[in-house]
Amino acid sequence: MCGTSARLLQASTSAFVLVAFVGEGVGAVAVAGCLSTTNTGQISVDSVATPGSLTGALPVDVDRIAADPTAIPGPIMRTTPETVVVELETRELVAEVEPGVTFTYMTFDNQIPGPFIRTRVGDTVDLTVTNHPDNSMPHNIDLHSVRGPGGGAEDTMVMPGETKRITFKVTYPGLFVYHCAVPNLDYHISAGMFGAILVEPEEGLPPVDHEFYLGQHELYTTGETGEQGHHEFDFEAMAREDATYVLINGEKYAIGPQGYNDMQMTVGETARVYFAVGGPNLLSSFHPIGSVWDEVYPQGAIGSDPHRFVQTTPVLPGSAVIAILSAPVPGPIKLVDHALSRVARKGCLAAIDVQGEEDPEIYDPEPAQG
Structure with a gap:
């Protein structure tokens, strides 16, 4: 990813390999959707799928199934019901x-x-x-x-x-x-x-610079993660709660500089994130890599007092959370389920692209030698 979050690399089997840098601090590499062992020149990619068990991919009805996270009606300014x-x-x-x-x-x-x-x-x-x-x-x-x-x-x-x-x-x-x-x-x-x-609430919500809307769910299919072709639904895998994919907005790594770069902020701005977990089975440990939740309303309960400076907030299937963050320094803020195998191997990542001037007092990637 190295500043843009991901690359599509062409493997020797003509399968696509998605290399996503989703590690915290040290920039570890997570690899998903691989059909073979291939040396890309920078990283060895190990097999996680067995090809050949599916029919070919079908023609698509829509080019994009992932909702635009910025497509949200504006805050309500009126003071009477309608x-x-x-x-x-x-x-x-x-x-x-x-x-x-x-x-x-x-x-x-x-x-x-x-x-x-x-x-x-x-x-x-x-x-x-x-x-x-x-x-x-x-x-x-x-x-x-x-x-x-x-x-x-x-x-x-x-x-x-x-x-x-x-x-x-x-x-x-x-x-x-x-x-x-x-x-x-x-x-x-x-x-x-x-x-x-x-x-x-009747008094409305506090102002923020941006609002984003995301949803997590899991797919249970007859294929392996990354296996090319058309995946049918697998009821037995769902009963075992053995998901093929865990997704944010319906597509693997869809939202961010690596895909649809819809969520953008400038240094100094704030964002309110509305995050729903459809499930049907898996709890999300919702975490912003490279930041913290300044305020969290667990289960979307905005009638209650918020939690402050939360690193990871659990969101139950069939529930939601309202979480507010700020961006004092540039760089991607990666929104993940901190059950990290779901990120590295099953696709559960979205990213906010934060642009602006660096602030070495808060974060200095190249401090002067003392």
Whole structure:
């Protein structure tokens, strides 16, 4: 990565090898998605996958399944409740997990995580859920911000081509997960059907320079990590909780200078990160490599006092966190699940690209000889 976070290297088997520098302090190297042992001239890459067990990669329906982490409605400035209209469409789409690896995802509005919904306490949400006619399965939505049967799941169950509408009032503040909740809900969540709804307190939220929205989930497939071809879903692996990939925003190492460089900051700025864990099974140990969380609202509970200067915060499956950080020096801030094999081998990393002047009083990579 060396300043940009990653390189795609062409291996001798025509497979892609992603070399990601995700170590802390010493800049250790993590290698994922390898099909053979190859010497790149700089690093030896060991095999983690056995090719040949999958069909070829399928044509993709969308070029990008990863949600843009900056695509967030702006802070609510009004002081009175209103009706917030939300329209969601469920889609089953083939997309790449990483180059040469395809999977049939399930989504809200063609992205993972689903759209960020922003409300304030007292608002009424007018929600419409449509199941695209090309889909093959029923879908629905359970919102953890809803006081009502199944979080709305029972009344939003839609077969392909159907539409359902409900309204509900948001009565308590926080960041809450929503997800599909059909009988095979673990499969649908794993395949990407989750997102977050923010309910701001009546007084609003403190100002920050940036807001970012990310979601973690795991994929269970019939292939090995990095094995080229089309990966089908593996129910037995899911029952064992043996994930093939652990992903942030649905793609391996997607968000950052190594991929979609959406999250950018300048030295001296602050950012509020909204982070949802769909799961369906794995807890995230959410950590910013190269920084610290200045404030954390565990489980998205913004009605409670924040924790201060937190290194790693646990986020349960089906829960969320609001975490604030600052950037006093330049360099990438790598957001990871600190169960680090998930980073090094299964794809769980996003990065904020921080640009600006260095401050040797805080961090000096080349101190003068004393």
